[in-house]
Amino acid sequence: xxxxxxxxxxxxxxxxxxxxxxxxxxxxxxxxxxxxxxxxxxxxxxxxxxxxxxxxxxxxxxxxxxxxxxxxxxxxxxxxxxxxxxxxxxxxxxxxxxxxxxxxxxxxxxxxxxxxxxxxxxxxxxxxxxxxxxxxxxxxxxxxxxxxxxxxxxxxxxxxxxxxxxxxxxxxxxxxxxxxxxxxxxxxxxxxxxxxxxxxxxxxxxxxxxxxxxxxxxxxxxxxxxxxxxxxxxxxxxxxxxxxxxxxxxxxxxxxxxxxxxxxxxxxxxxxxxxxxxxxxxxxxxxxxxxxxxxxxxxxxxxxxxxxxxxxxxxxxxxxxxxxxxxxxxxxxxxxxxxxxxxxxxxxxxxxxxxxxxxxxxxxxxxxxxxxxxxxxxxxxxxxxxxxxxxxxxxxxxxxxxxxxxxxxxxxxxxxxxxxxxxxxxxxxxxxxxxxxxxxxxxxxxxxxxxxxxxxxxxxxxxxxxxxxxxxxxxxxxxxxxxxxxxxxxxxxxxxxxxxxxxxxxxxxxxxxxxxxxxxxxxxxxxxxxxxxxxxxxxxxxxxxxxxx
Numbered sequence: 001x002x003x004x005x006x007x008x009x010x011x012x013x014x015x016x017x018x019x020x021x022x023x024x025x026x027x028x029x030x031x032x033x034x035x036x037x038x039x040x041x042x043x044x045x046x047x048x049x050x051x052x053x054x055x056x057x058x059x060x061x062x063x064x065x066x067x068x069x070x071x072x073x074x075x076x077x078x079x080x081x082x083x084x085x086x087x088x089x090x091x092x093x094x095x096x097x098x099x100x101x102x103x104x105x106x107x108x109x110x111x112x113x114x115x116x117x118x119x120x121x122x123x124x125x126x127x128x129x130x131x132x133x134x135x136x137x138x139x140x141x142x143x144x145x146x147x148x149x150x151x152x153x154x155x156x157x158x159x160x161x162x163x164x165x166x167x168x169x170x171x172x173x174x175x176x177x178x179x180x181x182x183x184x185x186x187x188x189x190x191x192x193x194x195x196x197x198x199x200x201x202x203x204x205x206x207x208x209x210x211x212x213x214x215x216x217x218x219x220x221x222x223x224x225x226x227x228x229x230x231x232x233x234x235x236x237x238x239x240x241x242x243x244x245x246x247x248x249x250x251x252x253x254x255x256x257x258x259x260x261x262x263x264x265x266x267x268x269x270x271x272x273x274x275x276x277x278x279x280x281x282x283x284x285x286x287x288x289x290x291x292x293x294x295x296x297x298x299x300x301x302x303x304x305x306x307x308x309x310x311x312x313x314x315x316x317x318x319x320x321x322x323x324x325x326x327x328x329x330x331x332x333x334x335x336x337x338x339x340x341x342x343x344x345x346x347x348x349x350x351x352x353x354x355x356x357x358x359x360x361x362x363x364x365x366x367x368x369x370x371x372x373x374x375x376x377x378x379x380x381x382x383x384x385x386x387x388x389x390x391x392x393x394x395x396x397x398x399x400x401x402x403x404x405x406x407x408x409x410x411x412x413x414x415x416x417x418x419x420x421x422x423x424x425x426x427x428x429x430x431x432x433x434x435x436x437x438x439x440x441x442x443x444x445x446x447x448x449x450x451x452x453x454x455x456x457x458x459x460x461x462x463x464x465x466x467x468x469x470x471x472x473x474x475x476x477x478x479x480x481x482x483x484x485x486x487x488x489x490x491x492x493x494x495x496x497x498x499x500x501x502x503x504x505x506x507x508x509x510x511x512x513x514x515x516x517x518x519x520x521x522x523x524x525x526x527x528x529x530x531x532x533x534x535x536x537x538x539x540x541x542x543x544x545x546x547x548x549x
Contacts, residue, residue: 040144188460
């Protein structure tokens with residue numbers, strides 16, 4: 001097919017959007033692929049929608065190849081389904097009411113809906129089942145940014161597997177894992193499969209596909225020796241050894257006026273920051289206050305704390321802290337606290353300085369197991385200077401975009417929604433589920449982050465809006481038309497720039513839009529009947545007769 005630029009809506013821009021930081025945000029707006037309606041809400045222009053549809057088609061082909069069946073489920077979902085699974089109170093969920101006061105949600109994923117439909121599966125003979133759809137999702141995102149990277153509304157391909165047991169789930173999980181690797185390879189993306197945190201999805205485990213990028217909401221942690229990869233949210237790495245003071249037989253009080261930060265405390269006492277403990281009091285969804293402890297030189301990883309608590313949480317307020325500890329923030333510790341204490345694994349061995357629960361005082365020589373009884377969990381956020389847990393090698397930290405996430409849900413949704421089947425032995429059992437998501441918009445953004453230069457986008461061929469961009473310079477319109485027809489006859493999608501515009505403008509737009517092959521017909525073409533064929537990615541250019549295209 002041939003699309004004529006003179007008839008298309010191609011709103012290219014010469015300047016970056018004022019609020020844009022991510023390269024993909026800048027270039028997708030400047031190239032005329034997307035336009036903003038409000039914060040986190042984007043329209044795809046005809047050019048952008050062609051890219052989105054090409055990504056969708058690759059996903060569709062690979063899922064069809066593993067036997068998945070395409071559905072279309074509604075966006076508007078009865079709230080009682082989400083109430084049944086206990087997810088209706090998730091902050092990211094958007095709630096609405098109809099004119100009769102009935103409650104609905106605008107979901108960011110469709111586990112409840114598909115588990116509801118799976119109640120029609122009756123026998124083990126009907127298993128496994130793999131279902132998927134492309135549908136609009138809504139997310140009450142408090143800080144949308146980065147163009148298509150962090151949005152409030154998006155289209156997602158979410159698929160669901162239903163099996164009779166854990167072995168069947170494992171097979172379905174691996175099938176989807178393989179399909180995802182092929183999808184990202186075809187889309188021209190470098191994407192790493194890593195351990196991930198399941199978060200609001202629950203289940204027994206999940207894996208992320210992270211695409212390294214200059215901008216993104218995730219951090220990819222890998223070992224220089226290639227034997228470790230994880231999302232920062234779940235990465236369990238080895239911290240540097242602390243420099244600990246001499247062991248004490250019992251905790252000793254020390255006055256620490258105005259030392260309300262770890263840095264000030266370590267300087268005052270002349271010790272390593274890693275020889276202190278940091279108190280992080282949080283309040284669970286049920287109102288229970290829990291004390292989290294990490295080493296003084298570490299940061300609390302919220303995703304790990306969420307997993308350890310098994311509940312949503314928030315930081316405790318100053319009033320709640322004073323009531324629970326009898327002291328101001330900055331002087332808090334585990335000794336004398338009546339509630340649950342969860343300590344990071346790095347505090348399991350050794351003695352550390354901790355708050356004395358007395359404003360302006362701390363305790364030296366606090367030892368877990370002897371002076372207080374914590375529950376240990378991995379709570380710390382991995383950081384530069386940590387080493388690989390497998391080989392001790394150096395770790396690399398890269399900003400990345402999450403382009404896919406796959407989950408082993410087990411019976412997390414089938415149990416409460418009563419999605420059951422009759423097994424071969426005649427017993428009724430809950431379906432064992434998996435969930436698998438890809439955002440085509442995120443794939444677009446990641447592709448631009450990984451494939452661009454100073455002039456614009458360099459689309460991977462499989463997801464480019466068109467295959468060939470033919471530029472008709474003044475006087476060579478007829479030859480340009482013939483060149484476009486030759487490519488179209490060969491099965492290529494062609495964008496013919498037949499606009500009444502300067503040559504410089506056409507060249508700049510071609511580089512910005514980033515179609516893989518650029519063909520230029522100019523005055524010289526009138527003499528030799530040939531055109532310049534340029535590869536956008538490499539810059540290689542050759543002269544080719546129109547009849548040989």
